[in-house]
Amino acid sequence: MASDLGPSAALIGAAGSRALVATPALVLDLDAFEANLARMAALAAAAGVGLRPHAKTHKSATVARRQMAAGALGICCAKLGEAEALVEAAPELSGILLTSPVVTEGSVARLVALAKRTRGLMAVVDHPRAVAALGAAAVAAGIRLPLLVDLDMGLHRTGVADRQGALSLARQVAEHPGLAFAGVQAYAGHLQHIAEHDSRRSLSLAALDDVRGTVAALGEAGLAPGIVTGSGTGTFAIDLEAGVFTELQCGSYLFMDVEYDAVGQVGGGPQAFAPALFVEATVISANAPHFVTVDAGLKAFATEGPKPLVLAGAPAEAQYFFMGDEHGAVTASEGDPARPPLAGRLLLQVPHCDPTVNLYDRYHVVQGDTLVDIWPIEARGRSQ
Amino acid sequence: MASDLGPSAALIGAAGSRALVATPALVLDLDAFEANLARMAALAAAAGVGLRPHAKTHKSATVARRQMAAGALGICCAKLGEAEALVEAAPELSGILLTSPVVTEGSVARLVALAKRTRGLMAVVDHPRAVAALGAAAVAAGIRLPLLVDLDMGLHRTGVADRQGALSLARQVAEHPGLAFAGVQAYAGHLQHIAEHDSRRSLSLAALDDVRGTVAALGEAGLAPGIVTGSGTGTFAIDLEAGVFTELQCGSYLFMDVEYDAVGQVGGGPQAFAPALFVEATVISANAPHFVTVDAGLKAFATEGPKPLVLAGAPAEAQYFFMGDEHGAVTASEGDPARPPLAGRLLLQVPHCDPTVNLYDRYHVVQGDTLVDIWPIEARGRSQ
Numbered sequence: 001m002a003s004d005l006g007p008s009a010a011l012i013g014a015a016g017s018r019a020l021v022a023t024p025a026l027v028l029d030l031d032a033f034e035a036n037l038a039r040m041a042a043l044a045a046a047a048g049v050g051l052r053p054h055a056k057t058h059k060s061a062t063v064a065r066r067q068m069a070a071g072a073l074g075i076c077c078a079k080l081g082e083a084e085a086l087v088e089a090a091p092e093l094s095g096i097l098l099t100s101p102v103v104t105e106g107s108v109a110r111l112v113a114l115a116k117r118t119r120g121l122m123a124v125v126d127h128p129r130a131v132a133a134l135g136a137a138a139v140a141a142g143i144r145l146p147l148l149v150d151l152d153m154g155l156h157r158t159g160v161a162d163r164q165g166a167l168s169l170a171r172q173v174a175e176h177p178g179l180a181f182a183g184v185q186a187y188a189g190h191l192q193h194i195a196e197h198d199s200r201r202s203l204s205l206a207a208l209d210d211v212r213g214t215v216a217a218l219g220e221a222g223l224a225p226g227i228v229t230g231s232g233t234g235t236f237a238i239d240l241e242a243g244v245f246t247e248l249q250c251g252s253y254l255f256m257d258v259e260y261d262a263v264g265q266v267g268g269g270p271q272a273f274a275p276a277l278f279v280e281a282t283v284i285s286a287n288a289p290h291f292v293t294v295d296a297g298l299k300a301f302a303t304e305g306p307k308p309l310v311l312a313g314a315p316a317e318a319q320y321f322f323m324g325d326e327h328g329a330v331t332a333s334e335g336d337p338a339r340p341p342l343a344g345r346l347l348l349q350v351p352h353c354d355p356t357v358n359l360y361d362r363y364h365v366v367q368g369d370t371l372v373d374i375w376p377i378e379a380r381g382r383s384q
Numbered sequence: 385m386a387s388d389l390g391p392s393a394a395l396i397g398a399a400g401s402r403a404l405v406a407t408p409a410l411v412l413d414l415d416a417f418e419a420n421l422a423r424m425a426a427l428a429a430a431a432g433v434g435l436r437p438h439a440k441t442h443k444s445a446t447v448a449r450r451q452m453a454a455g456a457l458g459i460c461c462a463k464l465g466e467a468e469a470l471v472e473a474a475p476e477l478s479g480i481l482l483t484s485p486v487v488t489e490g491s492v493a494r495l496v497a498l499a500k501r502t503r504g505l506m507a508v509v510d511h512p513r514a515v516a517a518l519g520a521a522a523v524a525a526g527i528r529l530p531l532l533v534d535l536d537m538g539l540h541r542t543g544v545a546d547r548q549g550a551l552s553l554a555r556q557v558a559e560h561p562g563l564a565f566a567g568v569q570a571y572a573g574h575l576q577h578i579a580e581h582d583s584r585r586s587l588s589l590a591a592l593d594d595v596r597g598t599v600a601a602l603g604e605a606g607l608a609p610g611i612v613t614g615s616g617t618g619t620f621a622i623d624l625e626a627g628v629f630t631e632l633q634c635g636s637y638l639f640m641d642v643e644y645d646a647v648g649q650v651g652g653g654p655q656a657f658a659p660a661l662f663v664e665a666t667v668i669s670a671n672a673p674h675f676v677t678v679d680a681g682l683k684a685f686a687t688e689g690p691k692p693l694v695l696a697g698a699p700a701e702a703q704y705f706f707m708g709d710e711h712g713a714v715t716a717s718e719g720d721p722a723r724p725p726l727a728g729r730l731l732l733q734v735p736h737c738d739p740t741v742n743l744y745d746r747y748h749v750v751q752g753d754t755l756v757d758i759w760p761i762e763a764r765g766r767s768q
Contacts, residue, residue: 007768020490022465022768056709078710079679081406100679100710101668103727106404126669127726157677157707158669165671189708284485285510285542287549293541295463295484298739299767303688304706322688323541324573325440325738326462326484326767342511343487354709355682359742361765380765381745383683383710384391384406 005374006362017371018364019345023282024296026360027347028375030367032276033254039273040236040253041070047240052076052097052229054251057354059379060363061089063254068093074120076229076249080107081382087118089378094119097229099185099249101150101158103130112137115145122227124150124185126159131172131179138178146182147173148227151214153188153207163214170223183227184218186211187249192234195262204235208242215244233273234263257353258306279308279348279356281328286342291329294346298325301348302355313346314338320348358383389758390746401755402748403729407666408680410744411731412759414751416660417638423657424620424637425454431624436460436481436613438635441738443763444747445473447638452477458504460613460633464491465766471502473762478503481613483569483633485534485542487514496521499529506611508534508569510543515556515563522562530566531557532611535598537572537591547598554607567611568602570595571633576618579646585622592626599628617657618647641737642690659733663692663740665712667728675713676724680732682709686739697730698722704732742767 008025011017021027044051053067056078064075064086074095077083083096102111102123111134115121125131125147138145149169152159160166166184174181188207194200211228218225226246231239233252239245252260255277281296292314301308303322310318310330315338319331330346332339340346350356358380365373392409395401405411428435437451440462448459448470458479461467467480486495486507495518499505509515509531522529533553536543544550550568558565572591578584595612602609610630615623617636623629636644639661665680676698685692687706694702694714699722703715714730716723724730734740742764749757 022490024767103668104666105727106406126671129726152671155707156672156675157711157713159671161671282488284487287510287536287543287545288540291540295767298686298688298736299742299765302682303686303739304682323539325742327541329541342513343489352682355687358683358709359765381683381743383408383679 004376008364008371009374011371012373013370016369018366018369021280021364021371023280023345024300025280025364026357026362027278027280028363028365029276029278030365030372032274036254036256036273036276037066037070040250041072043236043240044248045071049240049245050247052095052247052249053254054078054099054249055086055379056082057251057357058254059357059377059382060375061086061093061378062375064093065090073247076251079383080110080114081384082379084110084114085379085382087114089376091118096121097148098123099187100124101126101130102134103127105133108133108137112141112143112145115143116141122146122148122182124148125169125173126150128169128172131169131176135176135178144178144180146180148183148185148229149173151184151186151211153186153211153230155188155190157189163217166214167217167221167223170218171221174223181223181225183225183229183246184211184214186228186230187232188230188235189232192232193259193263194234200235200263201238204238205242208239208244212244233260252353255350255353257356258309258349258351262306275349277350277353278311279350281346281348283340283342283344283346289334291331292340293323294328294330295326296348297322297327299359301350302352304355305352308348308351311347311349313344314340388760392748392755393758395755396757397754400753402750402753405664405748405755407664407729408684409664409748410741410746411662411664412747412749413660413662414749414756416658420638420640420657420660421450421454424634425456427624428632429455433624433629434631436479436631436633437638438462438483438633439470439763440466441635441741442638443741443761443766444759445470445477445762446759448477449474457631460635463767464494464498465768466763467505468494468498469763469766471498473760475502480505481532482507483571484508485510485514486518487511489517492517492521496525496527496529499527500525506530506532506566508532509553509557510534512553512556515553515560519560519562528562528564530564532567532569532613533557535568535570535595537570537595537614539572539574541573547601550598551601551605551607554602555605558607565607565609567609567613567630568595568598570612570614571616572614572619573616576616577643577647578618584619584647588619588622589626592623592628596628617644636737639734639737641740642693642733642735646690661734661737662695663732663734665730665732667724667726667730668711670726673718675715677707678712678714678730679710681706681711683743685734686736688739689736692732692735695731695733697728698724
C-alpha cells in the first residue's frame with residue numbers, strides 16, 4: 001500500500017501538474033506544512049519540553065518520519081489499528097504512545113504483539129481491570145510494558161476521575177512485574193476550541209493546577225511521573241506557560257483548519273501557524289443563477305464542524321454549502337466576473353482536519369502550481 | 385485489493401466469531417440485506433419498471449454483482465472514480481450509468497477509456513459544452529457514447545433548468561456522430577427525505593408531471609427518451625404510482641438508516657425495508673457516572689444527519705452522542721443493570737448510510753453471532 005501513489009503519480013514534478021490532479025483532492029502545501037512543522041518543533045525546544053505529536057491528525061508514515069526528523073520523541077496514536085498501520089509502513093518509528101485505553105482481550109493481545117515489534121511503545125490506562133489484563137499479557141509475552149495513567153481533565157471521556165484513583169492506579173501499574181509506570185496523560189479536549197483566549201487560558205490553568213497537584217501527590221508517594229503529556233493546538237502556548245507538561249501531543253498545528261483558525265490565540269505572534277491543508281474541487285454544473293455546483297460534498301469533508309472555507313477560484317465573499325453526498329454549492333451569481341466557469345477549479349480550506357484526512361487515501365503535495373509528491377495515508381480508516 | 389479481507393478473515397465461519405471482529409466495525413446483517421435486495425427487485429418487476437440501483441450507497445463489487453443477479457439492468461455510479469474501481473474489481477459489470485456530469489478534459493478522457501472497457505456505459509449531461517467535449521472524445525476513440533439529459537427537478541444541483549434547454553441539449557446529443565441520445569435523468573434529491581408522506585407525495589407528483597411533459601415534448605420532437613431514470617428510497621412507491629420512470633435508481637433500500645427510517649412511507653406494507661447496516665462499538669472507558677465511552681466517534685459515522693441509534697448492548701433508552709474524532713458517549717447510569725460494562729459491545733444503526741460506508745474498507749457480513757463473510761468496499765473514497 002505504501003507504494004500505491006494513485007492515478008496522479010505520473011504527474012509528479014511536471015510544470016502545471018497540480019491542475020491535473022483529479023478532484024476532490026486533498027492538497028498539502030509543502031512550504032506551509034514545513035514551516036508549521038519547524039515552528040512547533042522550535043517552540044517546544046525553546047521551552048525545554050518534548051513533542052510527541054498526534055498522528056491521528058495525519059495518519060501518514062511520511063509525516064510521522066518528518067516529525068521524528070524534526071526532533072519529536074515519538075508519535076501519539078489514537079487507536080491500536082492506527083499504530084499498527086504506521087509501524088507496518090515505517091518499522092523504524094519508535095516512541096509511540098497510544099492515547100486511548102485498550103481494554104478488550106483481542107486488543108490487549110495486539111498491543112503486546114506490537115510492543116514486541118516496535119521500540120518504546122506506551123499505552124494509557126484508566127481502569128484497574130485494564131491494568132490487570134495488560135500486565136498479565138505482558139508477563140506472558142516476557143516484556144515490560146510502560147503505561148501512563150490517564151487523568152480526566154473535565155471532559156469525562158476517558159481518564160481517572162480523582163486524585164485518589166490516579167494514585168491507586170499508578171501504584172497498581174508500578175507494582176506489576178509486567179508493567180512500568182511511565183507517567184500521566186492529561187488531555188483537555190474540551191478546552192482546545194474555546195474561541196476566546198482569556199476563557200481558554202483561565203480554564204486551562206485551573207485544570208493544569210489540578211494536574212500539578214496530582215503530579216506532586218504521585219511524587220510524594222514515590223511514584224513521580226517521568227512523563228506528563230497532553231496539550232493540543234488550541235492550548236499549547238498556555239500549557240507551555242503553566243510548565244506542567246514534560247511533552248506535548250499537538251497534531252492539528254501541521255495543517256490548521258477552519259475550526260482552529262477560529263481559535264484566537266493561534267492567530268498571532270510566534271504561535272502563528274498557516275493553513276496548509278486544502279481540498280481542491282471542480283465545478284461540474286453551472287446552470288443555477290446564484291451558485292455553481294462542485295464535485296465535493298459529504299464524502300469530501302468532515303461535516304460536524306464549520307463549513308469548508310472557499311479560498312480561491314470564486315468571488316471573494318463566496319460561501320460553500322453541502323448539496324448531498326457528492327456535491328457542494330459555491331455561491332456566485334451569474335454576471336459576476338469572478339463566478340467560476342464550468343470545469344473551473346476551486347480551493348477550499350478543510351473545516352476540521354482530522355476527520356477530513358480520514359476520508360482520503362493520499363496527500364497531493366504541492367508547491368505553487370506543481371504537484372511535487374504524493375504521500376499515502378496509511379492509517380486512514382484504521383480506527384480499530 | 386479485492387482479496388484483502390483484513391485482519392478478521394481467519395474468523396469467517398467460526399461460531400461466535402462476530403464478537404471477535406475489532407471495533408468500530410461496519411456490520412451487515414446478511415438476512416436483512418438479502419430480504420431488502422429481493423424486495424426491491426420484486427417491487428420493480430411487479431411494476432414493470434427496471435432497476436439500476438445506485439452503487440454510491442454501497443461502493444462494493446460484491447453487492448453490485450448481487451444486484452445484477454437479482455435482475456438489475458446495471459448500476460448507477462455517482463463518480464467516474466467509483467465506476468472505475470467497481471469495473472476493476474468486477475469487469476463483468478455492465479450497464480453503468482454515471483449520474484453526475486463529467487466536464488473536465490481529464491475526466492472526459494477517462495470516461496471514454498472506461499466506455500471501451502465496459503459494456504453499456506452511459507453518462508448524463510446538463511451543458512452544451514460537455515456534450516461537445518464528450519462527443520469529440522467519443523469520435524476520436526471510435527465509439528458511440530450513450531448520454532442522458534439531466535433534468536433539474538427543483539434541487540438546482542445539476543440538470544437543465546427548463547424544457548427548452550432539455551430539448552435543445554437532447555437534439556445536440558442526438559445529432560452528434562459520437563453520441564446517442566439514451567434518455568433523461570430526473571432525480572429529486574430534495575424530496576427523498578420529506579418525513580410526512582402526503583407532502584412528499586404531492587410534491588413528487590407535481591415534479592413528475594413536469595417530467596412527463598418534457599418526455600412528451602421530446603417525443604413530439606422525434607427524440608422519445610428510451611430511458612427515464614430517477615427515484616430513490618424515499619419516493620419510489622410514489623414514483624411507481626406516477627408511472628413516469630422506466631427505471632429506478634434507489635440505493636439506500638439495501639441498508640436503511642436512521643435518516644430513512646424517519647421517512648414515513650417506507651415503514652409499512654410491501655415497501656417495508658429492514659435496517660441491515662450497523663456499526664459495532666466497544667466500551668473503552670466507564671468511569672463517568674451517566675454514560676460510558678465507546679470507540680466510535682466522528683471517524684466512524686456520517687455526522688451531518690441524525691445521531692447513530694443505539695440498538696443493543698445498552699439500556700433501552702440509551703442515547704449516543706459524539707465525543708470527538710475517535711469516541712462517542714452512550715448514556716447509561718451507574719447502577720442501571722443494563723449499563724454496558726468495560727469492554728462491552730454495542731450495536732448502533734448507521735445515521736446516514738452512504739457517507740458512513742465511505743469511511744470503512746469492508747463490510748463484516750454476519751448471520752446471528754457468526755461472521756459469515758467479508759466484502760471489500762472497493763470504491764470507498766473514490767470520489768474523483
